[in-house]
Amino acid sequence: MDPCGRSQAGSSSAPLPPSSAIAPAKDELFPALRRDFGRIGHKVQLLTNHFNVWLDTKENFFYLYNVNLTYDDNGNPVTGKSIGRRVMDKVLVTYANSLQGKGFAYDGEHNLFTLGSLAQNLFQLKVVLDDVYSGSAGGSIIPQGGAGKRMKRQSQSKTIKVQIRFAAKIPIKSIVSVLRGQETEHFQEAINVLDVVLRDHAAKKGCLLVRQSFFKGDKCTGIGGGALACHGFYTSFRATQGGLTLNVDASTTVVIQQGPVMDFLLSNQNLRVPQDIDWNKAKRTLKNLRVKVSPSGKEGKITGLSERICREQTFMMKRRNGDREVEVTVYEYFVHHRNISLGYSADFPCINIGKPKHPNYVPIEFCELVSLQRYTKALSVQQRASIVETSRQKPRDRMKFLIDALRTNNYDKNGFLCSAGISIYPDFTRVEGRVLPTPKLICGNNESFVPRNGRWNFNNKRLWTACKIEKWAVVNFSFRCNTNQICETLMRCGNMKGVNVSNPLGIFEEDPRLRRSSPFERVDSIFKNMENSLSEPPMFILCILPERKNSDIYGPWKRKCLSIIGIVNQCIVPTRVNDQYMTNVLLKINAKLGGLNSILTIENKMEPSFATRIPTMIFGMDVSHGPPGRSDIPSIAAVVGSTHWPCLSRYRASVRNQSPRTEMIASLFMPGPENKDNGIIRELLQDFCSNTGKRPEQIIIFRDGVAESQFSQVLNIELDQIMEACKFFDEHWNPRFLLIVAQKIHHTKFFQAGSPENVQPGTIVDNQVCHPNRNDFYLCAHAGMIGTTRPTHYYVLYDELNLHADELQGLVHSLCYVYQRSTTAVSLVAPICYAHLAAAQMGQFIKYDEASESASSHGGVTSSCEVLVPELPRLNRKVQSSMFFV
Incomplete structure (x- = not known):
């Protein structure tokens, strides 16, 4: 196998020529091997949550x-x-x-x-x-x-x-x-x-098993809606450079609140009295949950609810002598035949723990949900925020939790492990890391600066490339905001940062009488108001939403602006209007309108790198899926590409939808009639060539969201599509490729030896706990302010650039500093962050009717059923090359 990851015949170790990568006869590709180790940066001693295994x-x-x-x-x-x-x-x-x-x-x-x-x-x-x-x-x-x-x-x-x-x-x-x-x-x-x-x-200890995570149920925190965040631990054996290790980490899942079914339903629907319960929703929520029936203590699985209340629900009961059957209600049976009094359940549906055609009804007050049942419905914004809050652990607290988990599990007493001669050392593994030099940035007036602790600000600084905000308007869906104050603050902050902000063409307040209308009607109404009031459409709209994060106006608004009309826009939900808040808003607006807030010095050729000396294009790729249980929602595939070489900070996006839960991107290369490729890669390549007048000689691809088991598919399906698209674009053009997968969903953590603080921004590890022979490394580019810093795990799957480790790691680190939305280093390279944002925002375009909710509650459409994938609206050509997603 060569360093690129190609399977080769013969004994030669020389890499194949670049043109062979897109030759018709293809060898199967394998993950690239490590070439060398990084040296740049000052060394630091770290501990990691890998425990050595003998x-x-x-x-x-x-x-x-x-x-x-x-x-x-x-x-x-x-x-x-x-x-x-x-x-x-x-x-x-x-x-x-x-x-x-x-x-x-x-x-x-x-x-x-x-x-x-x-x-x-x-x-x-x-x-x-x-x-x-x-x-x-x-x-x-x-x-x-x-x-x-x-x-x-x-x-x-x-x-x-x-x-x-x-x-x-x-x-x-x-x-x-x-x-x-x-x-x-x-x-x-x-x-x-x-x-x-x-x-x-x-399992023998009575834990709930969720893949390789285990939960005892003794550490649970309520997150609302009848759900609990259950805290446990994760274990997995890993092959590393230092030998076999056991990776142990904290883990969290969501379980159902145990106890009386009625209490759960009230909590789930956020109600005070049972009379207000939506029983259709309750039926969907309760299906397949296990209950314990009192006083027998037997368990059963809920298959549904009775169609009528307990007083009215009947069944045929045999008389004691068995000669004939009589029809009785469930209520009569318990009260008159069993001499068991019923309380509140007489006027509510019964729980069915039999089969739909042969029901077995139990009054709801006799049923209690058993513990450690996973909550599989979609979580609300508030529930997700609560999980994040309750799962945070400071480095020292996490280390103590992991040591306790390892000790209480007594793996040294496990008969199978003992027979296999497997011993797990109880101490954290020591590794040597390095802290990479902080990348230099440039802002307006060619002022260069070095961020401190992964952060910087624009106090007394101007933006690198400041746009002009002319012919703009304000739309206000919120009755709480002072729009005049917002406009004045935006203009003042813009002028301080070098952005010329004119007076708005108009401020359009929503008619209060329309607030009960549908989101689409509200958006259409305010656009009609603008059209009637303005002689020409604005070039930019500032939209003030009524609610933060979960506003039902957001999707229709974005679709109207970006797909139908083609207007750059920025949505805000200001809780406090001040210079800091409006400066952060201004950074997004400037990037959307074609400006750049700051750039790397290597982009200005002050300190050229391999990516700025040779025409280079960078892709970021991600796929967004629907929430758990919603197998009827299409997946959204997004690819962003740098199109203004040698600038590495400006990107544009191309987004398509595909079959639900499909991780591999299917639309990278789409040859069609008339010798035309309608795929994503060609669309982005055309922009690069028209903006630079060149074809990229190097293409660097960052892929997010794939597991190690999918590496072969990324190499042999997605990379192959990209190569085919390039060959289709120009058969005489042979660019060289570098493919890197970034993983955030893993369980390796690093701790500073002798310090309770998180590791420093720029901490990198490419030894000891990395793969024995593949080219991977862990990077903590950002400053972990809350909880324990999670590094990003980068895998180099394919490398025709033959980069030294320091060159590659330096570029990855630098790309964490070009995220135009903020003034902090981010944990992932910016192209991947942008792809994620583009997929999420375009996913808002598709709206589903309420009937689909019932499908989700029953697990959605099964894999055996064909799912109709609605077409994703395309971006209007006026905004398709903009950074609309920031």
Whole structure:
């Protein structure tokens, strides 16, 4: 494999010529190998939440067995991981002799792992479990003992057939091979075995399992809406340069508030009295949740609600002698036949824990939601903010939490780990990091400066390229704001920063009578007002929204401005109008209108780099998906490109939608009729060429949002599309490519040794906890002000530029300082941030009717159903080259 990541035949290690990258006959691409290590920056000693693992086993293989569980009476498969684990725990005890006392790790479904082989390749076993929930139909679940028909038991003893069949051997030495820098096909399978061992260990402790995160339920915080932020921990074995490690980190998930169902519904719908409950919404919310029925204590799963209230809902009850059936209400059954008085539930629907066609009704006051059930509905803005707030931990607090988690889990007592000779050291791993030099910036009047602690300001400074704000208007949807004060402050701040702000053409206040109209009607009405009042359309509009972040006007407003009319605009929700606030607004306006607030010195050729000496184009790519449970919402793919080389601070975006939950971007290269490419890459390339008069010789691609398991797709699908688009653009043009993936969703953290503070901005680590042979590094470019700083993990997947580590890392660090929206270094390179913003803003264009909410509550459209993807409105040509997204 060459440094670019191409598979090669023969023994030569020389890279292929650039033109071969887009030749018709393609080799499969693999992640690039590390070329060297960075040297620039002053060294710092750090601790990381990777714990060294010692592997010393005499066994050569893990053995994989397939497990098949079925009910003995009807042959139906056993569903549910919790029942599966109970079955296999019983197998381990009942058939200890047949298994020769050998322990195993079970994933709760079909995979069982052992260290060394079992005595047989096939086992056919039977076990009996007590209190297995069967979901059988009946009249009503009622307590035992009393008059009337005995209840038909939902939970009963069950005989379960267990088939264990040998499937494969997984070489343990594959772990050692990767640690030595040798790629092996079985490595990930072997690591997965160890991760299953930890999951099995956590399951036996009664934890809620969410992939590799485990939650006991003893650390929960309310976030509103009947939901709780549940705090636990994450574990994963990792192959690093320093050897095998266990990565342990804090983790948070959202669970349902346990307790009476009625209390949950009141909290979920933010109500005070049960009479106001929306029972259609309640039915969607409660479906598939588990409840404990009192006083029997048995558990069942909610399948729905009764169509009528408890007093009126009837079912056929057999008389004691069984001769005939009579129709009774659920209320009559409990009060008159069971002598059990009902309180508030008589006038509300019953809970159905049977089947839709064979219901099993229970009065709602007898049902309590059991603990540790995941909340899978879309979270509100307030809930998400609460999760962030409750999950923050200062570095020292996080370190203590992780040490406690490792100690309380007693991994050294796990039989499987002990048999495998696996020991986990209880101390944080020490690593050597470097703090990179802070990039120099330039603002107006060619004034250069160096940010301090990842921050700077424009006090007594002017913007690098200041636009003129002429022919502009103000639209006010809020009755709280003083629009005259806003205009005066904006003009004053603009003049101080070198931005010439004229008086607005007009200030348009919304008619208060329209505030109950639909968002589309409100937007159309105020635009008609402007058209009737102004002789020509404004070039810029400042829009004052009534609510922060979740205004229903925002989407229709952006669509009207950016897609239909083509007007640059800025939305604000000012809580306090002062110079600092309006200066921050001014930075966004200036960038949208074509100005630049500050640039890197390397862009001005004061300190040229490899990206400014040679025509270079930079792409940032991201895909935005709908909220959890909404599989009917299309994914939005956005790509931004730098189009004004040698400037690396100005970008334009191209955005398309695609099938829901699709991560790979499908519209990079779209050849069509008449020899025309309608893809994203050609659109951006045309802008670059028209603005610079050149074709880029180097193309640097930053990709966000993909996991390690998707690296091959990014290389062999997305990169291939980009190369094809370039070849289609000009078959004689052979640019060189650099592809870097940026990951924020990972669990590696760094701590300063001997200090309670976060690591310094610019801290970089490319050793010890990085991949044994691939080219990756961690960078904390920003200043972590709250909580523990999360570094960005950069993977170099493809490199035809043959960059030294210092060149590459320096560019990545510098691109965290060109984010035009703020005066701080950001945690991700700006092109990726811009792609994320563009996808989010264009996603606002698509509005869905309220009927889709019912689909989301039932899990949305399944993967087997074809989802109609509505066409995403295109940007108006007047604004398509602007930085509308900042």
